[in-house]
Amino acid sequence: xxxxxxxxxxxxxxxxxxxxxxxxxxxxxxxxxxxxxxxxxxxxxxxxxxxxxxxxxxxxxxxxxxxxxxxxxxxxxxxxxxxxxxxxxxxxxxxxxxxxxxxxxxxxxxxxxxxxxxxxxxxxxxxxxxxxxxxxxxxxxxxxxxxxxxxxxxxxxxxxxxxxxxxxxxxxxxxxxxxxxxxxxxxxxxxxxxxxxxxxxxxxxxxxxxxxxxxxxxxxxxxxxxxxxxxxxxxxxxxxxxxxxxx
Amino acid sequence: xxxxxxxxxxxxxxxxxxxxxxxxxxxxxxxxxxxxxxxxxxxxxxxxxxxxxxxxxxxxxxxxxxxxxxxxxxxxxxxxxxxxxxxxxxxxxxxxxxxxxxxxxxxxxxxxxxxxxxxxxxxxxxxxxxxxxxxxxxxxxxxxxxxxxxxxxxxxxxxxxxxxxxxxxxxxxxxxxxxxxxxxxxxxxxxxxxxxxxxxxxxxxxxxxxxxxxxxxxxxxxxxxxxxxxxxxxxxxxxxxxxxx
Numbered sequence: 001x002x003x004x005x006x007x008x009x010x011x012x013x014x015x016x017x018x019x020x021x022x023x024x025x026x027x028x029x030x031x032x033x034x035x036x037x038x039x040x041x042x043x044x045x046x047x048x049x050x051x052x053x054x055x056x057x058x059x060x061x062x063x064x065x066x067x068x069x070x071x072x073x074x075x076x077x078x079x080x081x082x083x084x085x086x087x088x089x090x091x092x093x094x095x096x097x098x099x100x101x102x103x104x105x106x107x108x109x110x111x112x113x114x115x116x117x118x119x120x121x122x123x124x125x126x127x128x129x130x131x132x133x134x135x136x137x138x139x140x141x142x143x144x145x146x147x148x149x150x151x152x153x154x155x156x157x158x159x160x161x162x163x164x165x166x167x168x169x170x171x172x173x174x175x176x177x178x179x180x181x182x183x184x185x186x187x188x189x190x191x192x193x194x195x196x197x198x199x200x201x202x203x204x205x206x207x208x209x210x211x212x213x214x215x216x217x218x219x220x221x222x223x224x225x226x227x228x229x230x231x232x233x234x235x236x237x238x239x240x241x242x243x244x245x246x247x
Numbered sequence: 248x249x250x251x252x253x254x255x256x257x258x259x260x261x262x263x264x265x266x267x268x269x270x271x272x273x274x275x276x277x278x279x280x281x282x283x284x285x286x287x288x289x290x291x292x293x294x295x296x297x298x299x300x301x302x303x304x305x306x307x308x309x310x311x312x313x314x315x316x317x318x319x320x321x322x323x324x325x326x327x328x329x330x331x332x333x334x335x336x337x338x339x340x341x342x343x344x345x346x347x348x349x350x351x352x353x354x355x356x357x358x359x360x361x362x363x364x365x366x367x368x369x370x371x372x373x374x375x376x377x378x379x380x381x382x383x384x385x386x387x388x389x390x391x392x393x394x395x396x397x398x399x400x401x402x403x404x405x406x407x408x409x410x411x412x413x414x415x416x417x418x419x420x421x422x423x424x425x426x427x428x429x430x431x432x433x434x435x436x437x438x439x440x441x442x443x444x445x446x447x448x449x450x451x452x453x454x455x456x457x458x459x460x461x462x463x464x465x466x467x468x469x470x471x472x473x474x475x476x477x478x479x480x481x482x483x484x485x486x487x488x489x490x491x492x
Contacts, residue, residue, distance in 0.1 A: 005354060012351035016337070016344070023339050023376070082335030089301045089329040090352050090396070091321075244319065245305045247264055 009092050013100020017074070021104070027070055031112050035062045036119035043124045055126040056135055057180055057207030060142035063112055064200060065171055067146030071105055072154040072163045075238070080159070088244045098239040101151060109143030130210025134220070138210060141227050142203040148234035149199075155241040178204040199230035254279040254400050254431035255300055260309035262295050262454075269295045271454035272309070277433055277447070282419075282426045284445030284462075285435040286478060291451040293435040294332055297402050300433065301329040313400055325353065328398035330406055334385040335392075336377055342388050343373035346395060353396030363391045366421060368414070382409035390418070394425075401425065401432045407441065419444050439475035448474070450481060453489075457481050 021028060042058060043051045078084040078097075087097060117136045120126040128135060153170060157163045177187070177195040184195055184205075195201050206223040213219070255277035262270040270292045277283045285293050298304035299311050302319020311318035314326060336345045346360045364370040367387045372380060377388055390406050407415045419441065422432050426446070434445070442448055443462055450458040450465065458465050458481055462474045469477035 008354070009352050012348055016340070016348040019344050020337060020339050081338065082331045082333050083337060085298075085303050086329060086331060086335045086392070087352065088303050089324060089327060090349070091324045091354070092352050245303055247305050 005091060006093060006096050009096040010099040010103065013092075013097055014103040015100075017101055017104040018107075020074075021108070031066060031070060031108055032115055035066055035112060035116045038062055039116065039120055040124060043120075043126075048125075051124070052127050053211065054180075055120060055124075056128050056130070056138065056211045057204045059113075059116055059120055059126075059135060059139050060203045060207040061175065061178070061180060061200070063109060063116065063139050063143035064146035064203060065167075065175075066112070067105065067109060067143045068150040068153075068171060069163070069167065071101065071147045071150030072157065072166065073160055074105075075101065075151050075154040076157055076160060076163055079154075084242065085246075088242075094239045094242045094244075097242065098151065098235060102147070102235055105147045106144060109140050109147060113139035113143055128211045129214045130212075130220075131214060134210050137224075138203070138206050141206075141224060141231070142200075144231045145199055145203060145227055145234075148231045148238065152234045152238035152241065155238070174198045174200040177201065179208070180204045199227060202226045202230075252279045253277060254314060255433065256310075256312045257296070257299070258310045260296075260299060260311060261307040262292070262299060262304060263307045264295075268307075269454050270299070270306075273451075273454070273456050275449055275456055275459055277431060277449075279431050280426055280429050281446035282422050282432045282434060282444070283447045283449060284442050285433060285449050285451060286437075286442055287451035287457075288482060289437075290453075292454040293451055294404055295454075296451065297329075297404050297433065297435060301327055301402050325396060326399045328393040328396060328401045330389050330393040330401075330403045332404040334377070334389040336385070336389050338378035338385075339376065341374055341376050342369055342380075345377060345388060346373075346391055349392045350395045355395050355397065359395060359397065360391075363394055367391050368417070383411065383414060386410060387414075387418075399430055401430060401434075403432065403434045405435055405437065407436065407438065415441070439473070439478065442474045442478070450478065452482055452485055457485055 039058060039062060113136055116139055117132060121132055153166055154163065157166060177191060177198055178200045179195065184192060187195060202223040206220065209219045253276040257273055257275050260270050260273040261268060273296065285296065287293050295304060299306055300313060300318055302323065313323055316323055350360055364373060367390060369384065369387050369391065372384060377385055386406060386409055393401060393403065407418050410418065422434065426432055436442060445462060447460060448462055448465055449456060466472065466474050466477040469480045471477035471480055
């Protein structure tokens with residue numbers, strides 16, 4: 001497939017996915033309104049100092065979860081309604097289709113994170129050493145991670161109910177082992193090993209790190225590189241798990 | 248069918264699903280420029296055969312060639328149109344949004360969409376969300392999507408389900424018009440009145456090809472006056488053989 005056709009199909013797919021989102025207000029609300037509400041809830045559950053300590057990591061985890069759920073269902077629908085099979089008979093390449101999803105949901109992650117960061121620092125008074133710019137970058141990266149894993153993991157679901165099952169089976173363990181609920185140093189060695197290979201761990205670590213440190217430190221660069229690699233890998237796996245021929 | 252150039256050639260095709268041979272060694276050809284009807288009781292393997300022709304079916308053995316190339320080849324993807332049994336369009340989008348998207352994917356222009364909505368009588372629906380329309384309207388949108396790239400070979404899985412007799416007649420006019428342009432159509436149907444309108448018929452049962460040829464020939468060979476009688480006689484005769492085995 002020549003490059004121009006590929007770009008044309010990616011762009012058309014991105015526009016089509018965006019049009020579907022526009023017609024689905026409850027999903028838009030889940031993406032943009034629910035995350036700030038959740039973070040607001042956390043702010044008032046605890047003392048201010050707790051919020052300052054947890055806030056940045058939380059701002060990474062919430063976009064991850066929400067983006068995961070929405071993109072997994074979106075890609076699943078593409079398969080169950082037969083439109084994916086139809087696209088497989090057209091000149092559309094698997095990467096073109098995945099690319100279209102990534103562009104639109106990537107922009108959604110940006111908007112989502114911008115709103116979330118604005119609410120957390122503007123309204124709720126979250127204080128962190130790393131600064132707003134870095135916080136935004138971390139939130140976007142975590143949203144992208146949720147998106148990429150959602151697009152990939154939807155391969156293993158045949159129904160929307162099964163996507164729901166992925167939340168406790170796949171998302172919750174990552175969350176528990178991420179270091180958000182307790183220091184990773186205190187984990188038993190085998191759990192620590194599992195935690196080491198789960199991408200969300202680096203998202204939480206990044207959030208915790210910028211809470212107390214400013215600038216592009218070695219930790220920021222390491223975590224961001226690992227997260228970017230995880231996003232890229234998950235997107236490639238998602239593309240190659242779109243089977244042209246099925247049973 | 249012999250003599251004419253074949254647009255689709257299937258040789259010894261076997262498809263196994265869940266340990267059962269859904270297609271059990273099928274050999275057939277579809278002549279170019281025809282409207283070829285695919286008939287058979289439900290579960291006969293019609294949809295599986297069509298999926299093999301468009302290249303999305305995993306096959307156990309055998310060969311499927313479309314326009315001289317292996318089914319599913321990259322070069323075929325701009326030359327083949329496929330309408331699945333369900334409407335398989337984006338139900339949450341408008342008719343126009345669906346057509347513009349699939350046109351962009353196929354590299355077709357806006358003029359093509361304008362012609363299609365006219366000939367399929369869905370022009371008034373372009374701003375309507377697909378899910379809110381009737382089954383017959385959705386079927387026409389789905390057909391429009393299959394046609395939007397101007398394909399040389401069209402594979403249509405029960406395209407006229409849910410259409411009233413007038414629309415059905417119009418659709419068959421359209422199919423024959425497309426065939427007269429040199430395009431090839433493989434159309435599955437349950438409606439015997441439609442079988443009569445086909446250039447050629449393929450009669451499928453239990454994953455095997457029971458009969459192939461023009462409708463009159465099939466009717467004649469089964470000593471029946473109409474295709475419907477022939478269909479019933481052939482299928483029942485086959486079932487008796489199966490029971491006797």
